[in-house]
Amino acid sequence: MKTIRILHRYVGFFLVGIMSMYAISGIVLTYRNTDIFKVKKHIEATLDQNLSGDELARALRIRHFKIDKEDSTTIHFREGSYNKQTGIATYDQSGYPEFISKLVKLHMTASGGAMSWLTTIFGIALLFLAISSFWMFKPQTKIFKNGIIVAIAGIIFTIILALLS
Numbered sequence: 001m002k003t004i005r006i007l008h009r010y011v012g013f014f015l016v017g018i019m020s021m022y023a024i025s026g027i028v029l030t031y032r033n034t035d036i037f038k039v040k041k042h043i044e045a046t047l048d049q050n051l052s053g054d055e056l057a058r059a060l061r062i063r064h065f066k067i068d069k070e071d072s073t074t075i076h077f078r079e080g081s082y083n084k085q086t087g088i089a090t091y092d093q094s095g096y097p098e099f100i101s102k103l104v105k106l107h108m109t110a111s112g113g114a115m116s117w118l119t120t121i122f123g124i125a126l127l128f129l130a131i132s133s134f135w136m137f138k139p140q141t142k143i144f145k146n147g148i149i150v151a152i153a154g155i156i157f158t159i160i161l162a163l164l165s
Contacts (some may be wrong), residue, residue, distance in 0.1 A: 008132040011125055018122055025107035038094040049087040056082050
């Protein structure tokens with residue numbers, strides 16, 4: 001019982017650090033469709049000359065690229081413009097600062113990603129914390145019994161949220 005408590009304590013402290021970073025990136029991701037937390041960057045790129053609108057969209061890799069106006073020398077789009085004769089595109093792009101961008105990428109790790117092992121270990125450690133917390137109290141105590149009720153309430157709450165979303 002003492003070993004479980006010691007493990008629970010240090011795994012818990014370690015996960016506080018991870019969960020803090022995970023919480024920050026989760027908050028940032030909640031507002032990913034807005035410009036909150038993003039910074040604007042002015043970009044000047046030299047591309048091939050005389051690109052069509054579709055070729056320009058592929059070259060710049062701008063989401064939801066839309067041409068506003070096009071004439072014989074310039075393609076104007078929402079974020080900036082492209083000079084067909086020189087091949088120079090100047091535009092503004094908004095994105096997260098580098099550190100936040102790295103946190104967001106870590107938060108959204110896919111199963112095939114290089115960091116998927118970290119998110120798997122994180123999940124297992126959280127599960128360990130959840131289960132080992134029941135070893136902190138003797139099963140006969142009121143705190144333990146109330147803890148079971150609160151844990152069941154948490155499961156039910158999560159199921160309701162999932163069904164409503």
